[in-house]
Amino acid sequence: TLSDRLTSVLQNLRGRGRLSEADIDATAREIRIALLEADVALPVVRTFIANVKERAKGAEVSGALNPAQQVVKIVNEELVGILGGETRRLNLAKTPPTVIMLAGLQGSGKTTLAGKLARHLLTQGHTPILVACDLQRPNAVTQLQVVGERAGVTTFAPEPGNGVGDPVDVARRSIEEAKRAQHDVVIVDTAGRLGVDEEMMRQAADIREAVQPDEVLFVVDAMIGQDAVTTAEAFRDGVGFTGVVLTKLDGDARGGAALSVREVTGQPILFASNGEKLEDFDAFHPDRMASRILGMGDVLTLIEQAEQAFDQEQAEAAAAKIGTGELTLEDFLEQMLAVRKMGPIANLLGMLPGAGQMKDQLAAVDDKHLDRLQAIIRGMTPAERTDPKIINASRRLRIAKGSGVAVREVNDLVNRFYEARKMMQQMAGRFGLPGSNRGSK
Numbered sequence: 001t002l003s004d005r006l007t008s009v010l011q012n013l014r015g016r017g018r019l020s021e022a023d024i025d026a027t028a029r030e031i032r033i034a035l036l037e038a039d040v041a042l043p044v045v046r047t048f049i050a051n052v053k054e055r056a057k058g059a060e061v062s063g064a065l066n067p068a069q070q071v072v073k074i075v076n077e078e079l080v081g082i083l084g085g086e087t088r089r090l091n092l093a094k095t096p097p098t099v100i101m102l103a104g105l106q107g108s109g110k111t112t113l114a115g116k117l118a119r120h121l122l123t124q125g126h127t128p129i130l131v132a133c134d135l136q137r138p139n140a141v142t143q144l145q146v147v148g149e150r151a152g153v154t155t156f157a158p159e160p161g162n163g164v165g166d167p168v169d170v171a172r173r174s175i176e177e178a179k180r181a182q183h184d185v186v187i188v189d190t191a192g193r194l195g196v197d198e199e200m201m202r203q204a205a206d207i208r209e210a211v212q213p214d215e216v217l218f219v220v221d222a223m224i225g226q227d228a229v230t231t232a233e234a235f236r237d238g239v240g241f242t243g244v245v246l247t248k249l250d251g252d253a254r255g256g257a258a259l260s261v262r263e264v265t266g267q268p269i270l271f272a273s274n275g276e277k278l279e280d281f282d283a284f285h286p287d288r289m290a291s292r293i294l295g296m297g298d299v300l301t302l303i304e305q306a307e308q309a310f311d312q313e314q315a316e317a318a319a320a321k322i323g324t325g326e327l328t329l330e331d332f333l334e335q336m337l338a339v340r341k342m343g344p345i346a347n348l349l350g351m352l353p354g355a356g357q358m359k360d361q362l363a364a365v366d367d368k369h370l371d372r373l374q375a376i377i378r379g380m381t382p383a384e385r386t387d388p389k390i391i392n393a394s395r396r397l398r399i400a401k402g403s404g405v406a407v408r409e410v411n412d413l414v415n416r417f418y419e420a421r422k423m424m425q426q427m428a429g430r431f432g433l434p435g436s437n438r439g440s441k
């Protein structure tokens with residue numbers, strides 16, 4: 001599985017600025033194999049990987065995840081996005097009856113789905129009727145009638161003994177029947193062929209023309225794999241559809257067809273069929289399908305855990321630093337910059353605990369002032385930033401010259417830093433943060 005193969009790439013490589021091209025490429029290669037193994041069509045894999053690489057290049061390295069994990073995370077997000085984000089519901093007509101037409105290859109599961117949909121709609125208080133427009137195979141009408149009985153709904157079919165009926169005519173008459181008998185949803189089952197052929201397409205297109213469905217659902221067997229693209233394209237061009245239903249997800253298909261169909265046609269996947277029984281049916285869940293395609297349920301869990309652990313680690317480290325008074329000028333600068341990102345400082349004052357006493361001091365700090373403070377700290381050596389005690393008179397002079405400020409301003413900054421550090425130690429003590437004298441374990 002992907003998670004097995006990624007173990008070699010997933011090593012602890014924290015905090016390296018941006019994701020490097022080599023990291024991205026290595027992980028992308030693994031993802032590519034996983035997608036192909038999941039039977040995603042090659043052109044779809046190519047586009048997908050290109051998008052992921054593009055996004056990964058711009059991504060800031062998170063402290064929590066190693067680069068491989070981060071690429072996997074991006075892959076998963078992209079995948080869920082392409083698969084549809086949120087689940088879409090059926091479009092119902094403003095004026096009943098709503099007409100739902102099913103199209104797809106023979107054996108894709110249309111007739112079975114007709115029963116499942118009918119049952120699903122019944123439980124929601126609708127009054128569906130099934131329509132038998134597959135007049136190609138001898139048993140097709142009977143099969144639909146059996147399915148309908150099981151679901152507890154009426155099936156509209158051509159009268160027996162009239163020879164082979166005209167499916168377009170049956171479809172048209174079924175709408176009249178639905179209006180007469182007050183069925184608010186009409187589910188039209190159509191014929192399929194083993195392969196795509198023109199006559200089948202024309203018939204389906206004619207039925208569509210005749211009944212103007214609110215939804216045309218393209219029913220596709222998830223086991224179809226690589227062929228999903230050509231089949232979906234043929235149905236898109238020949239009949240057109242507004243949504244997709246994936247069937248046979250109870251099989252061992254990895255679900256690549258879902259990605260292919262979605263990417264090629266842009267139409268949403270509405271439902272998932274996962275068994276022969278009426279109740280083996282569910283709304284389609286993009287996130288579950290994404291994990292299935294990548295076969296990386298465990299990888300995703302690992303990533304979540306890594307992120308949580310890191311957040312906690314960071315919070316604890318910061319708290320410990322404050323408590324023990326190890327706050328450096330580097331931290332000080334970082335915090336000022338963070339505060340600045342959040343907007344005008346004045347607005348933040350009210351939100352800080354114990355801000356009352358600092359208020360006057362902080363009110364004097366405007367953006368221009370911050371620029372100067374930043375310049376001063378940047379003008380210090382790393383040793384000076386970590387241990388401000390060493391900043392003696394000659395160092396102060398050097399720093400002032402280097403950053404274009406007066407020595408007085410350097411003095412000011414260093415003093416203010418000591419005050420801030422003292423204040424934080426007191427606050428840490430009061431709040432019982434780890435590392436402080438009081439409240440530590």
Ligand code: GDP
Binds near residue numbers: 106249273274
């Ligand atoms: P149609 O030709 O498109 O109408 O397809 P059918 O509804 O007749 O289904 C073809 C075969 O697939 C039947 O044997 C169904 O029982 C079976 N089938 C349909 N949907 C599913 C499914 O979700 N899971 C499984 N395992 N079998 C299914």
Ligand code: MG
Binds near residue numbers: 111189190
């Ligand atoms: Mg059928």
